[in-house]
Amino acid sequence: MFSYAPVTVQQVTIWIGLSLIFFGSAVWFPFVGLFLSFLTPIPSSLSVYTWGIPSGYVVPVGALICGGLLFGVLGFGQSLPYFALFLTLGALIGYFVRQGRSREFCVMAATAFVFAAGSLLFFLKHQGSDGSIFTRLEEKTFQYIMALLKDSGLEEAERPYIKEQIRQMVHMVVRLLPGASFGSLLISAVINIVGLERYSSQKGYPLPRWSKLALWKAPDWLVWPVIFSGFAALFAASLRAIAFNLIIVLGVIYLFHGMCILGFFAEKWKLSWWVKALAIFLIVTQQYLTLLVALTGFFDTWANFRKISKTGEETRDEGS
Numbered sequence: 001m002f003s004y005a006p007v008t009v010q011q012v013t014i015w016i017g018l019s020l021i022f023f024g025s026a027v028w029f030p031f032v033g034l035f036l037s038f039l040t041p042i043p044s045s046l047s048v049y050t051w052g053i054p055s056g057y058v059v060p061v062g063a064l065i066c067g068g069l070l071f072g073v074l075g076f077g078q079s080l081p082y083f084a085l086f087l088t089l090g091a092l093i094g095y096f097v098r099q100g101r102s103r104e105f106c107v108m109a110a111t112a113f114v115f116a117a118g119s120l121l122f123f124l125k126h127q128g129s130d131g132s133i134f135t136r137l138e139e140k141t142f143q144y145i146m147a148l149l150k151d152s153g154l155e156e157a158e159r160p161y162i163k164e165q166i167r168q169m170v171h172m173v174v175r176l177l178p179g180a181s182f183g184s185l186l187i188s189a190v191i192n193i194v195g196l197e198r199y200s201s202q203k204g205y206p207l208p209r210w211s212k213l214a215l216w217k218a219p220d221w222l223v224w225p226v227i228f229s230g231f232a233a234l235f236a237a238s239l240r241a242i243a244f245n246l247i248i249v250l251g252v253i254y255l256f257h258g259m260c261i262l263g264f265f266a267e268k269w270k271l272s273w274w275v276k277a278l279a280i281f282l283i284v285t286q287q288y289l290t291l292l293v294a295l296t297g298f299f300d301t302w303a304n305f306r307k308i309s310k311t312g313e314e315t316r317d318e319g320s
Contacts, residue, residue: 003051004205012058015043019063020070023083027076035284038188040083041090042195048094049196050205056094060087081121089114089185093192100208103216107189115182138174142167179245183252190256214264215306218257223301226250255290257297259283264306 022040025033044063048056067083092110101109126133145166200207225246232243259280266276283289296305 003055004203005050007051007055007058012047012062015047015059016063016066019043019059019087020067023067023079023086024070024076027079037086038184038191039195040086041093041188041192044087044090045094045097045192045196046090046199048091049097049200050094050203052098053095057091060091063087082118085114085118085121086188088117089189090192093189093196097193097196097208102208103193103210103213107186107193111182111185111189115185118181118185119178134174137177138170141174142170145170175241176244176248179248182245183248186249186252214260214267216257216260217300218253218297220301222250222253223298226254226298251294254297255294257300258293258295259297261296261300261305262293 019040022036022038022042026037027033029036044060047059050056051058064080064084064087068077068080071077071080071083089110092113093106096106096109123133126137146163194213197207197210197213199205229243229246229250232239233247236243262279263276266279283293300306
């Protein structure tokens with residue numbers, strides 16, 4: 001593949017450094033770092049997109065080698081497989097964009113591949129003969145939480161009623177891990193694709209013929225899986241865990257749909273960057289706002305909010 005720009009040692013060093021900082025922040029700064037870790041794939045994506053194959057692999061491969069050395073010295077070697085998955089996610093998105101794939105294909109294909117690879121690694125690590133993977137993970141998590149509560153001096157945690165409540169909570173959380181993991185990868189992939197679009201626009205690099213991001217919407221047929229999953233969660237106990245996992249993933253998709261609606265009106269009303277940043281911060285940190293934005297995306301299937309408020313020029317842009 002041809003390169004849009006020459007490979008430089010300085011740029012490679014910066015992108016490798018950013019990969020390490022973004023991922024490492026989740027370990028060193030647990031709350032803020034969790035959000036920064038979603039940016040980990042971006043340097044790898046930009047590298048593959050900008051320099052093509054095989055030159056673009058220098059950043060993800062270099063970051064993996066440096067990460068192995070750094071995390072090993074700091075005692076975080078067990079996190080290296082997850083770091084590798086994030087780097088793979090970025091490299092795949094960069095590759096698919098170079099291939100001229102649709103925005104949806106780039107996000108979903110890369111997310112599905114990394115999720116499948118991560119699930120395989122998880123299975124190989126936790127497999128055993130004594131019960132299912134989820135049962136063993138549930139017991140380990142329960143014992144870990146009880147140990148933390150005991151060390152903190154909370155004697156009430158030893159009461160049978162409290163222990164049963166904690167066990168039930170752990171049971172549900174562990175069984176929602178597949179949906180939460182896929183949803184997290186989906187969030188990272190979308191942030192990655194948005195960052196790549198902005199970077200390419202600034203540099204003047206070509207992009208596939210994608211529609212404006214502010215006009216993006218989830219497919220109309222996606223409302224049916226949401227409805228069926230909701231009924232299954234309420235009335236089919238045997239399918240409840242699967243239904244809730246699907247609802248999590250679909251909720252993330254409709255959250256993006258709602259964010260695009262907000263982005264459309266922010267652009268229409270010419271809001272300043274700090275207002276947009278504040279809105280994003282509140283949506284990410286306030287669960288009620290998160291739910292409201294996701295519901296906005298869901299009901300836009302029928303309400304079509306952006307069409308109601310559009311001018312004729314904006315309608316022509318959508319059709320172009």
